[in-house]
Amino acid sequence: MSAEPTIITEGLAFPEGPVAMADGSVIVVEIKTGTLTRVTPDGEKSTIAEVGGGPNGLAIGADGALYVCNNGGFVWTEIGEMNIPVGPNGVSQAAEYTSGSIQRVDLASGELTTLYTDCDGIRLNGPNDIVVDKDGGLWFTDLGKTRARDADRGFIYWAKPDGSEIRQVAVGGTGYNGIGLSPDGSRLYSVETSSAHLYAWDIAGPGDLTGGNPLTGGGIFLGNGPVHALFDSLAIEANGNIAVATLIHDPGITVFNPDGAIVDHVSMPDPMPTNVCFSGDDMQTAHITLSAMGKLAKVDWARPGLKLNFNS
Numbered sequence: 446m447s448a449e450p451t452i453i454t455e456g457l458a459f460p461e462g463p464v465a466m467a468d469g470s471v472i473v474v475e476i477k478t479g480t481l482t483r484v485t486p487d488g489e490k491s492t493i494a495e496v497g498g499g500p501n502g503l504a505i506g507a508d509g510a511l512y513v514c515n516n517g518g519f520v521w522t523e524i525g526e527m528n529i530p531v532g533p534n535g536v537s538q539a540a541e542y543t544s545g546s547i548q549r550v551d552l553a554s555g556e557l558t559t560l561y562t563d564c565d566g567i568r569l570n571g572p573n574d575i576v577v578d579k580d581g582g583l584w585f586t587d588l589g590k591t592r593a594r595d596a597d598r599g600f601i602y603w604a605k606p607d608g609s610e611i612r613q614v615a616v617g618g619t620g621y622n623g624i625g626l627s628p629d630g631s632r633l634y635s636v637e638t639s640s641a642h643l644y645a646w647d648i649a650g651p652g653d654l655t656g657g658n659p660l661t662g663g664g665i666f667l668g669n670g671p672v673h674a675l676f677d678s679l680a681i682e683a684n685g686n687i688a689v690a691t692l693i694h695d696p697g698i699t700v701f702n703p704d705g706a707i708v709d710h711v712s713m714p715d716p717m718p719t720n721v722c723f724s725g726d727d728m729q730t731a732h733i734t735l736s737a738m739g740k741l742a743k744v745d746w747a748r749p750g751l752k753l754n755f756n757s
Contacts, residue, residue, distance in 0.1 A: 448711050448744040448745060448746070448747075449744075450713060450714065450733065450735075450742035450743065450744050451742060451743050451744070452735075452740050452741070453471070453484060453486070453488050453732075453740075453741045453742060453743055454484050454488035454489075454490060454740065454741050455738075455739060455740050456490075456739055457473065457475050457482065457490075457734075457739040457740065457741060458475040458476070458477035458478040458480075458528065458739060459475060459476040459477045459528045459530060459736045459737075459739065460473040460474065460475055460476075460482070460720075460734040460735075460736055460739065460740075460741055461473065461474050461476060461501055461502065461678065461719050461720050461734050461736060462474045462500070462501060462502045462503035462513075462514075462574070462678075462720060462734075463503075463720050463721070463722040463732045463733075463734055463741065464503045464504065464505060464511070464722060464756070465722050465723065465724030465730075465732060465756065466483075466756075466757075467756075467757045469485070469486045469724075470483050470484060470485050470486065471483075471484050471722070471724070471741060472484075472493065472503060472511065473503075473734060473741060474500035474501060474502075474503055474513070475500075476499045476501060476516075476519065476530065477499075477519075477521060477528055477530075479495060479496055479497045479498055479499065479500060479518075480492050480493075480494070480495050480496070480500070481493040481494045481495075481496060481500060481503070481511065481513070481550060484741055493511075493552070493555060494550045494555045494557055496513055496548055496550065496557055497515075498515045498516065498517045498518045498542075498545075498546070499515060499516040499517055499518045499539075499571075500513050500514070500515050500516075500548075501513075501514045501515065501516045501571075501572065501573045501574070501588075502572070502573055502574035502575040502585065502586075502678070503575070504575045504576060504577045504583070504753070505577065505753070505755045505756050506549070506581060506583070506606050506755060507577065507580075507581030507606065507755050508581075508606065509552065509755070510549050510550060510551050510552060511549070511550040511552060512547065512548070512549055512550075512560075512575055512577070512583055512606065513547065513548040513549070513550060513575075514545070514547060514572035514573050514574060514575045514585050514586075515545055515546045515547070515548055515572060516545050516571040516572060516573060516588065516590075517538075517539070517542045517543065517544055517545040517546070517570075517571060517590075518538075518539035518541055518542045519531070519537050519538075519539055520532030520536050520537055520538065520539050520540075526739075527716070527717075527737040527738060528736075528739065529717075529737060531591070534593045535591050535593075536591060536592055536593055537571075537590050537591045538590035538591065538592055542590070544562045544563070544568040544569055544570070545562070545568070545569040545570055545571045545572045545587065546559050546560075546561060546562045546569060546572065547559075547560045547569070547572055547575075547583065547585065547604060547611075548560065549606070558608075560604070560606070560607075560608040561604060561608065561611050564602060564611045564612070564613050565613070569587055569602075570587050570588075570589040570590050570597045570600075571587055571588045571589050571590050571597070571620070572585055572586070572587050572588075572602075573585070573586045573587065573588040573620070573621070573622050574586050574622060574623050574624045574678050574679075576624050576625055576626055576753070577606075577753070577754050577755060578626060578630055578648075578651075578754065579630050579754050580651060581605075581755075582603055582604070582605065582606070582651050582652065583602075583603065583604045583605070583606055584601065584602070584603050584614075584624055584626070584633060585601070585602055585604070585624065586599065586600070586601055586602075586620075586621035586622055587599060587600040587601070587602065587620075587621065588621060588622055588638065589620045596619075596620075597620070598616055598617060598618065598619070599616070599617035599618070599619055599620040599621035599622075599637060600613055600615065600616050600617070600621065601613075601614050601615035601616075601617075601621055601624070601633075601635060601654075602614060603651065603652035604652075610652075612652045614652060614653070614654045615635075615646065615654060615657060615662060615663060615664065616661075616662035616663065617635075617637055617644075617661070617662070617663045618637070618640070618661060618663065619637045619638065619640050620638050620639065621635045621636070621638075622635070622636055622637065622638045622676060622677050622678060623635060623636045623676065623677060623678035623679030623689060623690065624679070625679050625680060625681045625687065626648075626681065627681065627685055627703070628681065628683065628685055628751055630648065631647060631648055632645055632646065632647055632648060632703075633645065633646045633647075633664075634667075634679065634681070634687050635664065635679075636676040636677075636679060636689055637676065638675050638677065639675060640669070640676075641669050641670035641671070641674045641675060641676045641691075642666060642668075642669050642676070643666075643667045643669065643676070643687065643689065643701055643705060644663055644664030644665060644666060644667060645664050645665050645667050645703075646664045646665070666705075667701065667703075667704070667705030668701050668705030668706065668707065670689070670691050670694075670699055671691070671694045671695055671699075672694065673693060673694040674691050674692065674693055674694040674699075675691070675693050676689050676690065676691060676692070677689075677690035677691075677692055677717070677718075677720065678690045678719055678720040678721070679721075680720075680721045680722055680723060680731075680750060680751070681750070681751040682723075682748050682749065682750055682751060683728060683748070683749040683750060683751045683752075684748060684749075685702070685703045686700050686701060686702055686703070686708060686709075686748070687700070687701045687702075687703070688700045688721055688731075688750075689701065690718055690719050690720055690721055690733075691710075691718070692716060692717050692718070692719070693716055693717075695710065695712060696712065696713050696715060696716050696717065696718050697710055697711045697712040697713040697718055698710070698711045698713070698718065698721055698731070698733065709747070711744065713733060713735060713742070714735070715735035715736070715737050715738045715740070716737050717735070717736045717737040718733050718734065718735055718736070719734050720733065720734045720736075721733050721734075722750070722753075723746065723749070723750020723751070723752075724750075727749055728749040728750045728751070728752060729745060729746045729747075729748070729749050730743055730744070730745065730746065731743065731744045731745075731746040731750065
C-alpha cells in the first residue's frame with residue numbers, strides 16, 4: 446500500500462504511544478522531556494502531565510485514566526535535526542536512571558500515581574508498550590536497558606490496574622517492544638526490537654499465557670521483518686492483521702496476517718516511525734509517530750483498525 450502522510454504537528458521530543466481520543470485529538474508521550482502531550486486535529490499541543498523519566502507507552506484503562514509505561518530515562522544523541530534514544534557504545538540507560546515503572550494519570554486532574562516499580566522484588570527495567578484487555582487488565586512489555594558491557598533480557602508482564610498484583614508472564618532473549626491483543630482477546634502478540642521477530646501466545650485467562658516456547662520462555666515465532674530492520678510498537682487491524690512499526694531499513698509499517706506472512710508495507714519518511722494507532726468513524730485513519738524528527742503524522746489506511754477496549 447502506498448500512502449502519503451500528512452504532518453499534524455512538529456517539534457515533539459521523540460513522540461511515542463499515540464492514543465486517539467473521541468474528540469479527534471491524539472495523546473502522545475514525549476520521551477525526551479518526560480511529558481504527556483495532547484495534539485488537536487489542527488496541530489495545537491498542550492501538556493497533560495509531567496511524569497519524568499522516560500514515558501514510552503500509553504493506554505486508556507477501564508476507569509478512563511491513562512496508564513503509562515515509563516522506561517526510567519534514555520541516553521540521547523542528536524544527529525542533525527534528529528533525536529536518537531541511544532548513546533555511545535549502544536548505551537540506553539541514563540545516568541539518573543533508577544528503575545522503570547507503571548504509572549496512572551487522571552485525565553481530568555493530571556494527578557500522577559506510580560503503581561509498580563518491581564515484580565516480586567525485581568525492578569522493572571524499561572517498561573515500553575501496553576495494552577488493556579476487556580477486563581481492564583494491563584499487559585505490558587519490558588524492553589530493558591543496555592549498558593556498555595551488558596543488556597537486560599526482555600519480559601512481558603500482566604498487572605491489575607489498582608496496583609494490587611503484577612505477574613511476569615513471559616521472557617525473551619532480546620527486548621520485547623510492541624504488544625497487542627487479537628480482536629477476540631484470545632491471543633497476545635509482541636515483537637522483539639533487535640531481532641525484528643513477531644511472536645504470539647494464547648491467553649488462558651487473566652495473566653495466564655499458554656502456547657509459548659518451552660526452550661526460551663518466549664512465544665511461538667510467527668515471522669520477521671526485513672534484514673537489518675528493527676521492530677518497535679504495533680497495532681491490530683480489525684481483521685486480525687498485526688501492523689508493526691519498522692525502523693531503519695525501509696522504515697514504515699509492516700503488516701502481518703495472523704499466520705505471520707507479510708501482506709503489506711507502508712513506507713514512512715523518517716528512520717524511526719515507532720508507533721501507530723487507528724481512529725475515525727471507519728477506523729481507517731492511522732496516526733503514526735515519526736519519532737526521530739519529532740512529528741505526528743496521519744495516513745489514510747487501506748483497512749479498518751481495531752477499536753481498542755475502553756477507547757471511546
